[in-house]
Amino acid sequence: MREVEIFKICKGHPNIVQLIQWFEDDNNYYMVFEKMRGGPLLNHIQAKSCFTEEEASQVTKDIAMALKFLHDRGIAHRDIKPENILCTESDRVSPVKICDFDLASKPPTLSARFPRHRFGADCHGSENSVSRSLPVVHSEPDLASPVGSAEFMAPEVVEAFTGDRFKYDKRCDMWALGVVLYVMLCGYPPFYGQCDNEDCNWAQGEACDDCQQNLFERIQTGEYDFPDEEWEEISDDAKDLICHLLVKDVRQRYTAADVLRHSWVVHEAPQTPLSTVTNLIYRNDSARDITMMNENFNAINRMKAERLANGQLTIDEKLRIH
Numbered sequence: 001m002r003e004v005e006i007f008k009i010c011k012g013h014p015n016i017v018q019l020i021q022w023f024e025d026d027n028n029y030y031m032v033f034e035k036m037r038g039g040p041l042l043n044h045i046q047a048k049s050c051f052t053e054e055e056a057s058q059v060t061k062d063i064a065m066a067l068k069f070l071h072d073r074g075i076a077h078r079d080i081k082p083e084n085i086l087c088t089e090s091d092r093v094s095p096v097k098i099c100d101f102d103l104a105s106k107p108p109t110l111s112a113r114f115p116r117h118r119f120g121a122d123c124h125g126s127e128n129s130v131s132r133s134l135p136v137v138h139s140e141p142d143l144a145s146p147v148g149s150a151e152f153m154a155p156e157v158v159e160a161f162t163g164d165r166f167k168y169d170k171r172c173d174m175w176a177l178g179v180v181l182y183v184m185l186c187g188y189p190p191f192y193g194q195c196d197n198e199d200c201n202w203a204q205g206e207a208c209d210d211c212q213q214n215l216f217e218r219i220q221t222g223e224y225d226f227p228d229e230e231w232e233e234i235s236d237d238a239k240d241l242i243c244h245l246l247v248k249d250v251r252q253r254y255t256a257a258d259v260l261r262h263s264w265v266v267h268e269a270p271q272t273p274l275s276t277v278t279n280l281i282y283r284n285d286s287a288r289d290i291t292m293m294n295e296n297f298n299a300i301n302r303m304k305a306e307r308l309a310n311g312q313l314t315i316d317e318k319l320r321i322h
Contacts, residue, residue, distance in 0.1 A: 001029055003101045009073060015066035017086060017099040033099070038087025041096060042280065045184070051093070051276050053238060056184045057269035058094035059085070060241070061260065063180070066098045067173050068256035076105040076170035080177055081152045105170070150215055151189050152176040155248050158216045171250045177259070178245025182224075185234055187279035190224035190246065191215060222248040230275050237264035 007019035023030040038044045041059065045051050063085060070077060077084075077098065084100045087093055154175035156168040182190045193202055193215030202211035218224075224246060226239055241264050247253040259265060 002104070002106055004029070004031065006075060006101045006104055006107070007031075009075075009107065010069065013066065013069055014095060015062045015097050016069070017097045036086040036088060036097065036099075037090040038093070038096075039090075040083050041085040041087060041093075041180075042082040042183070044087040044090075044093055045276055046280055048093075048277055051184075051274050052270075053185070053235060053272040053274060054269045055093045056181065056238070056274065057264055059096050059184065060177070060181055061265045062094055062096045063098060063177055064256045064259040064265065067177065068260065070104075071170045071173070071256055074105075074107045074170075077101065077173050078103045078105065079149060079152075080173050080180060081149045082180060082183065085180070150193075150212065151191065152179045153216075153219060154250075155220050155222060156250060158219050169250070171253055171255070174245055174253050174255065174259075175247075178242055181238075181245065182242055184276060185238060185242075185274055186227075186230040187274075187276040190242075191218045193218075220248075222246065230279060233272050234274070235264065235270050235272065237262075238269065240264070 001022075001024075004019065004022050007016075010016040011018065017036065018034045020032045020034060022032065063080070067077065067080075079100060079102070080098065084098055085096050086099055088095050088097060152175075154168070154172040157172050160168055179189055179191070193208070193211030193213075195202070195208060195210035195214060197208070197210060200208045200211060202208040226234075231239070241254075241259065241262050244254040244258070244262070254262075
């Protein structure tokens with residue numbers, strides 16, 4: 001099971017949720033995780049009377065540490081969003097840990113390293129303490145399947161979904177981090193879908209083709225702003241980091257290592273109170289899982305992407321795609 005194997009690689013990392021034990025029967029997998037007393041990130045922030053820029057900086061550092069660890073080992077998470085960022089303690093935001101590797105990419109030669117076990121594979125045994133011995137993988141994992149949550153999808157993942165691109169890589173996680181940071185600082189996402197249909201329930205988490213199309217178009221333009229009402233008091237350093245993450249050209253987009261070197265993360269950020277607590281309009285159920293949208297279209301594009309990667313598409317099929 002890929003998710004279990006990845007959690008084994010991440011054993012002991014302070015910013016990745018720890019798998020305690022897992023079980024398997026004929027029909028299901030069961031995973032037992034450490035207790036995260038603070039709950040999901042945005043729920044924790046909403047419960048606070050005040051959330052500051054300094055706290056947002058600490059959370060950003062925690063996430064970047066986890067992503068650097070994963071990316072160095074050739075793993076892309078592919079579903080970075082507030083629901084998958086959990087607060088360790090109930091009385092403070094940081095440290096946070098990322099969770100849910102259901103959509104993560106498979107590391108190189110992973111299955112050969114970890115044989116499967118049934119019924120009670122303990123994740124604390126010495127035989128599973130492998131994260132220290134794994135080498136850093138500098139190559140980019142080539143990904144084809146467009147997966148993730150719509151509001152946090154990078155432009156290249158949107159293009160994979162619409163059929164305009166057939167490969168992307170781990171740098172999609174850095175765009176998602178930029179969206180998470182934007183939401184933390186103001187309470188709403190930089191890109192959104194909105195239509196004029198009276199019966200549209202997109203804001204309540206339901207599917208809407210028009211809203212989805214509008215959202216994807218906005219993401220693909222890469223254009224967003226910092227409205228004065230929420231952003232006037234936020235530091236230029238924080239905005240600068242966002243501007244280096246929400247970059248369409250993946251070659252220019254910050255890596256996790258770049259984030260950890262950025263002055264807003266390295267030096268103590270301002271204690272500026274943010275409007276996030278009172279202004280938080282992002283809803284947990286609005287992060288629509290892309291696998292629920294246009295499933296047939298998604299499956300066709302995934303099949304074509306895999307065939308293209310393997311050199312199996314005919315000339316006529318390639319012409320129809322382009």
